[in-house]
Amino acid sequence: MKSPLLSLPGAVPAEGPDEGVAAHYGDLFREQRALADGTGFVDLSHRGVVTVTGEDRLSWLHLLLTQHVSDLPAGQAAEALILSAHGHIEHALYLVDDGTTVWAHVEPGTQEALLAYLESMKFFYRVEVADRTADTAVVHLPAGSIAEVPEGVAVRETPYGRDLFLPRADLESYAGKTGPAAGILAHEALRVEQHRPRVGFETDHRTIPHELGWIGTAVHLQKGCYRGQETVARVQNLGKPPRRLVFLHLDGSEVHLPPHGTELRVADEAPDGRKIGFITSSVRHHELGPVALALVKRNVPVDAPLMAGTTAAAQETVVEP
Numbered sequence: 154m155k156s157p158l159l160s161l162p163g164a165v166p167a168e169g170p171d172e173g174v175a176a177h178y179g180d181l182f183r184e185q186r187a188l189a190d191g192t193g194f195v196d197l198s199h200r201g202v203v204t205v206t207g208e209d210r211l212s213w214l215h216l217l218l219t220q221h222v223s224d225l226p227a228g229q230a231a232e233a234l235i236l237s238a239h240g241h242i243e244h245a246l247y248l249v250d251d252g253t254t255v256w257a258h259v260e261p262g263t264q265e266a267l268l269a270y271l272e273s274m275k276f277f278y279r280v281e282v283a284d285r286t287a288d289t290a291v292v293h294l295p296a297g298s299i300a301e302v303p304e305g306v307a308v309r310e311t312p313y314g315r316d317l318f319l320p321r322a323d324l325e326s327y328a329g330k331t332g333p334a335a336g337i338l339a340h341e342a343l344r345v346e347q348h349r350p351r352v353g354f355e356t357d358h359r360t361i362p363h364e365l366g367w368i369g370t371a372v373h374l375q376k377g378c379y380r381g382q383e384t385v386a387r388v389q390n391l392g393k394p395p396r397r398l399v400f401l402h403l404d405g406s407e408v409h410l411p412p413h414g415t416e417l418r419v420a421d422e423a424p425d426g427r428k429i430g431f432i433t434s435s436v437r438h439h440e441l442g443p444v445a446l447a448l449v450k451r452n453v454p455v456d457a458p459l460m461a462g463t464t465a466a467a468q469e470t471v472v473e474p
Contacts, residue, residue: 154286156198157325158334167337170261170353173199177336184335185342185439191297193333195340197316198290198324201264203246205255205271207280214255217274218246219362219385221373227252230309230316232371234362235270240384242360244270245352245371247316249309256307256318258291260352290321292331293340300331313347342436345446348400348471354413355398355433355446361385363394364448366472396430396448397472403435403443404465410435410443411461417447420458420465429453432461446471 156174159166163179166172174196177184187193205214215223220233227250235244244267248257259267264284271282294300295314302308302317309316319327328334344351350365361384362372372385388394403411415432418424430449438444445461451474453459459466 154199156196156290158196158198158328161328161334164334165336171199171337173261175334175336176338178334181336181338181342181437182439184333184339187333188295188335188339188343189439191295191299193295193335194298194300194328194331195293195295195335195337196290196324196328197258197293197337197340198321199261200286200291201259201261201267202285202289202291202318203257203259203264203267203271204283204285205257205280206253206283207278209278210255210280211250213275213278213280215376216378217271217380219372219379219381221376222248222250225250228308228310230311234367234371235267236362236379236381236384238380240361240381240388241358242352242356242362242365242367247309249307251307254307256285256289256309258316258318263352285318288321290319290324292317292319292324292327294331295343303327313343313349338436341434342438345400345434345436345444346438346441348398348446350398350446351434355448360396360448361388361394363388364396364472365398393451393474394472395451397451397470397474398433399430399447399449400469400471401432401445401447401459401461401466402441402469403445403461405442407443407464410437411445411464415462415464417449417459417461417466419453420460424460429459435461 164175167176218233246257307318417430418426435445
């Protein structure tokens with residue numbers, strides 16, 4: 154979905170997974186500062202939107218998701234995962250129930266695969282699932298924003314701000330009243346600062362929730378009966394995850410950020426030394442400078458200086474070893 158807000162002055166299109174919205178509108182750091190101050194909005198209209206309706210929607214989703222949602226109060230935001238049979242992360246859902254419908258937004262382009270899985274699991278439950286991406290745009294208002302929320306719009310309120318499920322036809326008019334617009338790069342910089350993982354960035358084909366700190370926020374340990382639950386319980390009760398998420402301060406003298414997938418090694422080892430992890434997301438932050446999230450092997454010392462390719466990096470613990 155290509156956003157109509159790409160026609161705003163200064164808009165530079167994003168690339169890769171976030172294609173379809175603006176990377177920035179001409180001043181990355183100004184946009185970050187605006188979001189940090191609780192002003193402006195972020196166009197997330199490229200994200201997939203899925204709804205679930207019907208009497209059994211919450212009890213049915215409770216059986217499929219890692220989160221406890223059977224008694225989810227109307228208006229309360231939740232974050233949940235869908236795992237493979239081996240406990241690997243497949244989808245992350247950012248959802249809210251408005252009293253009659255569960256609204257969820259997901260990574261761009263993943264809604265079709267998610268919908269196919271949900272359809273295959275309906276059985277005799279009184280539920281209907283739908284892809285609402287074509288008619289619904291997600292708009293993010295930062296924490297502290299006093300921007301108006303249109304009546305009748307589903308809203309996810311979190312410590313990081315509010316996600317609005319806005320009719321796509323209203324996106325341009327709402328942007329005109331709510332500006333200034335901030336691009337996805339500003340949104341990503343704050344996400345990295347807040348150590349929040351994202352599917353497809355912090356995950357690969359074998360990532361489990363413990364590695365990213367999703368236990369407690371997206372995974373409820375006092376519920377079972379979902380695909381992959383055995384792996385979650387086994388790691389929680391009997392062992393440790395093989396990798397852990399870290400926050401990196403990168404050498405600010407480098408011109409280029411190390412991209413996703415850049416290999417990490419311990420700094421005092423040879424340049425061709427063993428790989429101990431990889432960069433998952435790297436950004437330029439308006440206060441912290443160049444920073445990143447990365448996955449490293451659990452046994453890497455927490456105080457070890459690292460190298461991301463040719464860029465020096467100092468780590469902060471996100472997930473305890």
